[in-house]
Amino acid sequence: MTRIIYFYLRLLFSLIFIGTISSSLLFSQGPSPDMIVALDGSGDFTKIQDAIDAVPDNSSIPTIIFIKRGNYDTEKLIVPATKTNIIMIGESRDETVISYHIYDCSGGFNGKCPAADAQLWSSINLETSATMTILADDFQAENLTIENTAGPVGQAQAITVRGDRVSFRNCDLKGYQDTIYFWSNAKRSYFENCLIVGRTDYIYGSGTAFFQACEIRSWGGGWITAPSTALNQPYGFVFNECDVTYSLNSPRNGDDGDDVALGRPWHNYPKVAWLYCDMTGMINPLGWPDKWNMAYADTSADLHLYEYMNTGPGADMSGRANWVGIRAMTPAEAANYTVPIVLGGSDNWDPSAEAPLVPTYTWTGADTTDNWMAANNWNPMAVPDTNEAGYINGPDTMIANGGHFVADLTLSNYATLIITAPSEVTYLAIEGGIVKGEGNMSLDGRIRTKDSLIVDATDTFDLNTELLGVHTIEKRGNGVLNLLQDNSNFSGYWTISSGNLVAVMSNSLGKAREVQIDTLGKLTIETSDAYFTQTALKVKDGGLIHLNANISLLEFYIDGVLQTVGTYSASTHPGLISGTGEITVGRPTSYIFIGGANGNWDNPLHFFPALMPEAGDSVYTEIEMETTNFTFPANIFVQPGGRIRLRGTHDATGIIYMETGSSFNYATSGTGFTLNAPTQVLGDVILNMNSRATPSHAMRLGGDISGGGKMTAFNSRTDADNLGTVILSGNNSGFSGTWDLTMASGTPNSVAAIRGNSENAFGNGLIEVGVNNLVILNHNKCAGDTLRVNLYDSGLIQLDSDVYVDYAVVDGTPLSNGAHNVNTDPSFLTGAGILYVGIGVGIEDEIDPVKIFMTDNQLHVEGVKTDVSIYSLEGKVIIRNSSLKTLSLESLPTGVYVVRYQVDGKQGAKKILVW
Numbered sequence: 001m002t003r004i005i006y007f008y009l010r011l012l013f014s015l016i017f018i019g020t021i022s023s024s025l026l027f028s029q030g031p032s033p034d035m036i037v038a039l040d041g042s043g044d045f046t047k048i049q050d051a052i053d054a055v056p057d058n059s060s061i062p063t064i065i066f067i068k069r070g071n072y073d074t075e076k077l078i079v080p081a082t083k084t085n086i087i088m089i090g091e092s093r094d095e096t097v098i099s100y101h102i103y104d105c106s107g108g109f110n111g112k113c114p115a116a117d118a119q120l121w122s123s124i125n126l127e128t129s130a131t132m133t134i135l136a137d138d139f140q141a142e143n144l145t146i147e148n149t150a151g152p153v154g155q156a157q158a159i160t161v162r163g164d165r166v167s168f169r170n171c172d173l174k175g176y177q178d179t180i181y182f183w184s185n186a187k188r189s190y191f192e193n194c195l196i197v198g199r200t201d202y203i204y205g206s207g208t209a210f211f212q213a214c215e216i217r218s219w220g221g222g223w224i225t226a227p228s229t230a231l232n233q234p235y236g237f238v239f240n241e242c243d244v245t246y247s248l249n250s251p252r253n254g255d256d257g258d259d260v261a262l263g264r265p266w267h268n269y270p271k272v273a274w275l276y277c278d279m280t281g282m283i284n285p286l287g288w289p290d291k292w293n294m295a296y297a298d299t300s301a302d303l304h305l306y307e308y309m310n311t312g313p314g315a316d317m318s319g320r321a322n323w324v325g326i327r328a329m330t331p332a333e334a335a336n337y338t339v340p341i342v343l344g345g346s347d348n349w350d351p352s353a354e355a356p357l358v359p360t361y362t363w364t365g366a367d368t369t370d371n372w373m374a375a376n377n378w379n380p381m382a383v384p385d386t387n388e389a390g391y392i393n394g395p396d397t398m399i400a401n402g403g404h405f406v407a408d409l410t411l412s413n414y415a416t417l418i419i420t421a422p423s424e425v426t427y428l429a430i431e432g433g434i435v436k437g438e439g440n441m442s443l444d445g446r447i448r449t450k451d452s453l454i455v456d457a458t459d460t461f462d463l464n465t466e467l468l469g470v471h472t473i474e475k476r477g478n479g480v481l482n483l484l485q486d487n488s489n490f491s492g493y494w495t496i497s498s499g500n501l502v503a504v505m506s507n508s509l510g511k512a513r514e515v516q517i518d519t520l521g522k523l524t525i526e527t528s529d530a531y532f533t534q535t536a537l538k539v540k541d542g543g544l545i546h547l548n549a550n551i552s553l554l555e556f557y558i559d560g561v562l563q564t565v566g567t568y569s570a571s572t573h574p575g576l577i578s579g580t581g582e583i584t585v586g587r588p589t590s591y592i593f594i595g596g597a598n599g600n601w602d603n604p605l606h607f608f609p610a611l612m613p614e615a616g617d618s619v620y621t622e623i624e625m626e627t628t629n630f631t632f633p634a635n636i637f638v639q640p641g642g643r644i645r646l647r648g649t650h651d652a653t654g655i656i657y658m659e660t661g662s663s664f665n666y667a668t669s670g671t672g673f674t675l676n677a678p679t680q681v682l683g684d685v686i687l688n689m690n691s692r693a694t695p696s697h698a699m700r701l702g703g704d705i706s707g708g709g710k711m712t713a714f715n716s717r718t719d720a721d722n723l724g725t726v727i728l729s730g731n732n733s734g735f736s737g738t739w740d741l742t743m744a745s746g747t748p749n750s751v752a753a754i755r756g757n758s759e760n761a762f763g764n765g766l767i768e769v770g771v772n773n774l775v776i777l778n779h780n781k782c783a784g785d786t787l788r789v790n791l792y793d794s795g796l797i798q799l800d801s802d803v804y805v806d807y808a809v810v811d812g813t814p815l816s817n818g819a820h821n822v823n824t825d826p827s828f829l830t831g832a833g834i835l836y837v838g839i840g841v842g843i844e845d846e847i848d849p850v851k852i853f854m855t856d857n858q859l860h861v862e863g864v865k866t867d868v869s870i871y872s873l874e875g876k877v878i879i880r881n882s883s884l885k886t887l888s889l890e891s892l893p894t895g896v897y898v899v900r901y902q903v904d905g906k907q908g909a910k911k912i913l914v915w
Helices: 002-016 020-024 046-054 341-344
Strands: 036-039 063-067 070-072 075-078 086-089 096-101 103-109 132-134 140-142 147-148 160-161 164-167 173-174 179-182 189-190 197-204 206-211 215-227 237-240 243-246 261-263 272-277 304-308 326-328 360-363 389-393 397-437 440-447 451-456 458-470 472-476 479-484 493-503 514-525 537-541 544-547 551-553 557-558 567-568 577-579 584-585 590-593 619-620 624-626 635-638 643-645 649-651 656-658 662-666 672-676 679-681 686-691 696-701 705-707 710-715 723-728 740-741 751-756 766-769 772-778 785-791 796-800 803-805 805-809 818-820 834-838 852-854 858-861 866-872 877-882 886-888 896-902 906-914
Touching: 046 063, 046 075, 103 710, 132 544, 140 803, 179 206, 189 341, 215 237, 215 272, 261 272, 261 590, 261 672, 360 397, 397 458, 451 458, 451 479, 451 672, 551 896, 662 672, 662 696, 686 696, 686 723, 710 723, 710 751, 766 772, 785 796, 785 803, 796 877, 818 866, 852 896, 852 906, 858 866, 858 896
Parallel strands: 036 063, 063 086, 070 096, 075 132, 086 140, 096 147, 132 160, 140 164, 147 173, 160 179, 164 189, 173 197, 179 197, 189 206, 197 215, 206 237, 215 243, 215 261, 237 272, 272 304, 304 326, 360 389, 389 397, 397 440, 397 451, 440 458, 451 472, 458 479, 472 493, 479 493, 493 514, 514 537, 514 544, 537 557, 544 577, 551 584, 590 619, 619 635, 624 643, 635 656, 643 662, 649 672, 656 679, 662 686, 672 696, 679 705, 686 710, 696 723, 710 740, 723 751, 740 766, 751 772, 766 785, 772 796, 785 805, 803 834
Antiparallel strands: 567 584, 818 834, 852 858, 858 886, 866 877, 866 896, 896 906
C-alpha cells in the first residue's frame, strides 16, 4: 500500500509542477520520466537495456523510462530481479516498437538461433528466446509494442514473465509461437486493452494472468493457450470482455482458413476462463480438441476450462469436447472472476484500480459538430494531446477542419475522417476506415494501414502523408488523389475503383505487391521511379493508364491475362494507355517463392512474379518448397524458416543455399527420398527425417555439399521406433562445418545416422555424435585425409567398410598410426570394417600389384628402390621401413597383416595372410 500511495503522490506532484520541468514537455499530463531512450541520441540513452541497468536496485520507488518512437530491434532485453518498480512508457503504441528475432532451435548457440546473434547475450538471457524477459516484480509497460519477429520457426516469445505484479496497458504483444510465457507458478500479471497476436500456444505457462478488454488475435491452425496450472493454484488465465479475433495472411503457408482452438493442456491442471468475450466463428467447436499426451485431461475435474456469457458464433458451447472440466460457469462462480479476487493475493493487488499513465480517449461525437478538436466529442472530455491516443470505432464521422491533431489517432470498423480544410496528423492508424477529401484538400503526416483503408476524393485531394503497412488501400470517388510522399515502407495493395490515382513522387506507390485498376479507375505515372518494378499491374476492361514517364514491370495483366515480354504504349494499346511513356515488361532474375495449395517447385503460379525461374536466376523462400520430377534449374536461397521438402528421387542443377534456420525434410510412411543437387551451407541447418517406416528410412543427398555451419540430422518421428539415415554420396570436400548427430530422436528407441557413401563424403567437417546416434563410414575414402569425431552420450563410429585416413582425431586425441577396429577400440568403434590410420590406401587402389607378392610366407618386393612396413590389424608395427627385397614372415603368428610399401616412387598397401 505504501508503494501505491507514494506513486500517486508522485503523480499528483508531477501534475502540479508539470509546466516547470523541462523533461515533462514529453507529456501533456502525467508524471515526468526519470530516463529517456531515443535512437537519435536526443535522450539519456540510445539503448533500452542501458536504461534498465541504470535503475536503482531493489527500489520501492517507481522509475519511469520513456521510450521515443523508433524500432528498437538490436537488443534482447532482460529486466533483472533486482530492478523492481520499473515503468516503461512508449511515445506511441504503434511506433515505439521493441523487437528481436531469437528462436529455439536444434543446435545454434545454447539451443538458440541465429547462433551468431544468440552468442551476444548472457546465459540467463538465453533461458528463453523472449525479446524481453521480466524477472523483477512490479514491472509496468504502457503504450508500446513488443514483438518477436522470428516467424513460424519454433518457440519465439515476445515476453517471458517470471516476476510478480506485472502489468501491461495499451500495448501490442506479437509473435507466432509462444508469444507470452508465464514461467512461474501463480506469479500475477495483468493486461488491459492490449493486442496479443500469435498462432501456436501463444499464451502459455503456469502463472496467473488476467486479460481485461484485450484483443486476442489468432492465425489459423493453432491453439490460443497452453496452460500448466498447479493443482493448488485457484486461477490460471482469465479473459474478461475480450475480443477473440481471426487474422488472415499468416506468415506460415497453410494457416489461412484453418480454425483455432481455445487451447490444449500442457502440464499439471490447466485453468482457463472466458467471460463476456466476443468470439470469432473460426473457433474450433470442440474448444479443446486434443489432450496433448495428458491422459487425464478429459476426466479430471481439477481442470477448470470454463466459459460464461460469451457472444459471437464461436461462443456456442454445444459442440465442446466431452471433458469433465469443460463447462459453463454459474453466476455465483463467475462472480469470483474479478481482478481483485483473481490477482489480489495476500497483498490485495488490484491493478484495475490504477489509472493508465498515458491517457487514451474514445470518440463519442457528443458535441453539436463532428469537429476533431471539440473536447465534447471525446471521453474523457478533452482534446487528445501529444503522446496520447484517440480512438474512433464504428461507423461514426469525424471532421478534420484544419489544424494539427498531435495525438495518435486510430480509425476502425468503417469510421470516417472527412477533410474539410488542410489538416495534419502526427500518426493516423487505419483498421478498416475511410479518409475523405471534400473539395480541394490536403492532409499531411503519417498513415499506417492496420487493415483496409478507403481514400475518397471528390475533387483534388493531396495526400502529403507517408504511407506504411501491408494492407489494401482503395481509391474511390471521381476526383484526383495525388500521392506526394515517398512511400517505400508501404508493401500492401492498391485498388483504383474510381477516379484518378496520381503517383507524383519517387516511390509514391511504395513496394506494393499489386496495383489493380478497375473499370472506372485510372492510374497516372508522373515519374519513372514512382512504380516498383516487382509490383504486379492488373487492368480490368475499361481501366486506364496515363504515362508521363516510362516504367518497367515484371508482371502486367490485361483482363486477367499475363502479358508477354515486350513494350506497351499508347501506340500498341491506344484504348488502354495514353501519354508519352511506355511500359516495358521483362524477365526478372530474382523470384520469391509464395507457394499455393501445395509447395511444388514446378508451378509458375507458386512464384512471384508468376513465371518459372531459369538457370542463373535466384529464388528466395521462407516457406516450404517441394521437389518434383522437374529438374529445377535456378539457384534457391532457403531463408530462416524455409524448407526443401523431398518428395521422390529428384534433381536440381542450380545451387541450393541453406541459411541458418532452414531445413531439408520429408514426412512419409515410406523409406525416404533423394535429392541430387549442389548445396552450399550458410548456417545451421536441420536434416529432418520424419517417417513411420520400419526398420529404417533415409534422406539421400547426392549433390556436392560445401560451406560451413552445422548440419543436424534429426529422426523426428514420434509414433515409430526406427533408424533414420542421412546418406551422403557427393564429393563434399568443400564442406568445413559440423555434421551434427547430437540431437535426440523423436522416440527413445529411434536412432539418427549420417552415412558417408562416397569419397570425401564428410569433406573437412567435424563429426559430433551423441545420444545413441551413429556416424557410418561406408567408403574407404569417405573421411578424406583426416577423420575428426567428437563423441557424447553413447555415440559411435560404425565401420561398414575399411577406411583409410592419414590422421584421425577422436575427442581431441589423435589415434595412433595403424589399424583400429571394434576389437582394438570397442568404446567408440562398431561394425565389421577397419580404420587404417597413416598406412595408405586400400588394395583396390594399388598401383601395380605384381611388384609385391607372397610365396610360402615370404614377402617379395620388386623394384630398384623399395620401402616396406608391416602392421598387425591392431595397429602394432611389426617391421618398419625395410628395404629388403625378400622378407621372411615365418616367425609371425598365423593371421592377416597389412603391408604398406613404396616401390620406385609409387606407393600402395595390401592385406597379406601368414599361415
